[in-house]
Amino acid sequence: MDLDTLLFGLYIFMLAAFLGYQVISKVPQLLHTPLMAFTNAISGISLVASLVIAGADWGLVTNLLGAIAVTAATINVVGGFLITDRMLKMFKKKKDATP
Amino acid sequence: MNGLLSLVQTYAADASHGWDARTLIYRLALLAASFLFLLGLRGLSNPETARRGMTQAAVGMLLGVLGTLVQRDIVHYHWIIGGLVLGTIIGAPMGLWIPMTKMPERIALSHAFGGLAVALVGVAEYLHRGAQLSSFSIGAVTFEVLMGSITFTGSLMAFGKLQGFLPGKPTTFPGQNALNFIFLSGCLAGLVGLIVKPELAPLFYGLVAAGTLLGILLVLPIGGADMPVVICLLNSYAGLAAAASGFALDNNVLIICGALDGGSGFILAMIMSKAMNRSFSNVLFGAFGSDATALAAGPDKGGNVREGTIEDAAELLKIASSVIIVPGYGMAVGQAQHATRDLANALAANGTRVKYAIHPVAGRMPGHMNVLLAEANVSYDQLFELEAINDEFPQTDVSIVVGANDVVNPAAKTAPGSPIFGMPILNVDQSKAVIVLKRSMGKGFAGIENELFVLPQTMMVFGDAKVTLGRITQTMKGGGH
CATH class of the missing domain: 3.40.50.1220 (TPP-binding domain)
Structure with missing residues (x-):
């Protein structure tokens, strides 16, 4: 990585952080637990890094570390999306909430 | 459309810029994933649109994973399949059957998994490239591994306290804050040391161990009532670790997701602290609810409790x-x-x-x-x-x-x-x-x-x-x- 790449990365980080701040501030307190489960699920995108390490030809140790990382990230992706969906399904307004 | 396709094909076939069709698919898949994640997050601003947002993000995740799998570096699929299958076997029951009352525990545990994944990626990166890493990259990798390991053990501690494996009351000892401070400064000094001399492998692994220990030390003095803030902060750390891995691997979707995750945790932690009228440092180092502060509590006015049937x-x-x-x-x-x-x-x-x-x-x-x-x-x-x-x-x-x-x-x-x-x-x-x-x-x-x-x-x-x-x-x- 050279200075150009670092700066480019910082631009991306800055813009994403700013955009994230704006979008996340609009999430109501009502949905804060699903928000945590959701961001947790999407942070499982670190899976894309683990996949490369688990599948690359760099040696047994890195493959093994990669495989553990893939497992941990997959737990978050699968579990995170399922539980977010389960929670969001429960939020109902009066008209569709059964008494 | 055909014109565009042929343009893409010509571009992809031209190896002079070092890109082939697989890399192109991979890059475009990650771009689409980033967009869908943002779209999904926006959906969460309203309970009416939240589920649609979640579906969009899930599609983004699928695209990202599939796009990565076609990448050229990947040759051993059995490790990948093993990890994906095992992760699904563990993750699906956690998602489907954990009772809602156990949600804080489950969130704490998932931060631990997130931290672990990112830390291991960093260690593997160092094993593979080690001394050849540029000073920027080694800085990013070290930061990633430090934050990842702090998040891993810190979240496990939080989980243990919530679940009742560990005492929910703050655990304090004399000189605790000083010790944490020394540890923290030591980690930062080590980080600088590695940037100067990336080939110092013992230092790198020493920092992994220090991060692991620091995670335990930082959560030890946190009491049950302060858990909301700590869980949010750990969420934020997990995001920062992921963003650092994006810098190390030159992977923008990781930077974006890390920024979103880190930012979300940070915003929630701020809201929580504000709702308790306390600062972060007070939550982290104040050992709220320990015997020392309980003694300083307001005077016991006494008075009779009226018990009703x-x-x-x-x-x-x-x-x-x-x-x-x-x-x-x-x-x-x-x-x-x-x-x-x-x-x-x-x-x-x-x-x-x-x-x-x-x-x-x-x-x-x-x-x-x-x-x-x-x-x-x-x-x-x-x-x-x-x-x-x-x-x-x-x-x-x-x-x-x-x-x-x-x-x-x-x-x-x-x-x-x-x-x-x-x-x-x-x-x-x-x-x-x-x-x-x-x-x-x-x-x-x-x-x-x-x-x-x-x-x-x-x-x-x-x-x-x-x-x-x-x-x-x-x-x-x-x-x-």
């Missing part, structure tokens, strides 16, 4: 025209959300106006009470945030406190010596009558006395919240005694 409570509620229900962590522990809903329905059937008042730090994580009440099928337009409902207490006939304590403690307004002084509370003490459901006359998690319990208009009903609520509901309906 089920019948007393039912009689009071029968004639009430407006009721506000204030749930707290006790409702989660007692799994009393369904019983609470039943009582609210009985009240509504009796012509009483019922609302719920949700304090931001009620429970053990942001939005904890909302999820539990949603699970019990309470319509979300009956749930009100602190600012929206606090002025209504004086006109309210009866407030029912279900397992909440510190968030309704008037000492926050009246006792400058109290550790919770200045914290915004729900003004339950201003309502015409208060019914407090409580297991016993113990102190709250902050370990301080609650004047609300000795006010003349307060009636305490002791016992298991679920059982008590059920019996009040029965009595109100004119059922058994």
Whole structure:
């Protein structure tokens, strides 16, 4: 990585952080637990890094570390999306909430 | 469209810029994933669109994973398949069957997995490239591994405390803050050292160990009531670690997701601290609720607690025209959300106006009470945030406190010596009558006395919240005694 790449990365980080701040501030307190489960699920995108390490030809140790990382990230992706969906399904307004 | 396709093909076939078709697919898949994640997050701003947003993000995740799998570097698929299958076998039951009352534990655990994954990626990166890493890259990798390992053990500690494996009270010892400070500065010095001399492998692995230890040390002095802030901060750390891995691997989707995750955790942590009128440093290093601060609590005013029976409570509620229900962590522990809903329905059937008042730090994580009440099928337009409902207490006939304590403690307004002084509370003490459901006359998690319990208009009903609520509901309906 050279200075150009670092700066480019910082631009991306800055813009994403700013955009994230704006979008996340609009999430109501009502949905804060699903928000945590959701961001947790999407942070499982670190899976894309683990996949490369688990599948690359760099040696047994890195493959093994990669495989553990893939497992941990997959737990978050699968579990995170399922539980977010389960929670969001429960939020109902009066008209569709059964008494 | 054909023109565009042929343009892409020509571009991809031209190897002079070092790109082939697979790399192009991979890059485009990650771009699409980033877009879908942002779109999904925006959907969460409204309960009506939230599920659609989640689906969009899930599609983004699928695209990202599939795009990565076609990449050229990947040659051994058995490790990948093994990890994906094992992760699904563990993750799916966690997603499908964990009860809503255990949500803080599950979130803490998932931060641990996130931290672990990122830390391992960093270690593998160092093993593979080691001394050949540029100073920027080694800085990013080291930061990633440090944050990842802090998040891993810190979240496991938080999980242990929430689950009750570890004592929920803060664990403190003399010189604790000094020790943490030394550790933290040592880690930063090590980080700088590696940037200067990337080939110092013992230093790198020493930092992994230090990060692991630091995670334990940092969460050790945090008490149960402060868990919401800590869980949010760990969420933020996990995001920062992921963003650092994006810098190390030159992978933009990781930077974007890391920034979103880190930012979200940070915003929630700020909201939580504000709702407790405390600073981050006070939460992290203040050891709230330890013996030292409990002694500094407001003076014990004494006074007599008025204990009421089920019948007393039912009689009071029968004639009430407006009721506000204030749930707290006790409702989660007692799994009393369904019983609470039943009582609210009985009240509504009796012509009483019922609302719920949700304090931001009620429970053990942001939005904890909302999820539990949603699970019990309470319509979300009956749930009100602190600012929206606090002025209504004086006109309210009866407030029912279900397992909440510190968030309704008037000492926050009246006792400058109290550790919770200045914290915004729900003004339950201003309502015409208060019914407090409580297991016993113990102190709250902050370990301080609650004047609300000795006010003349307060009636305490002791016992298991679920059982008590059920019996009040029965009595109100004119059922058994």
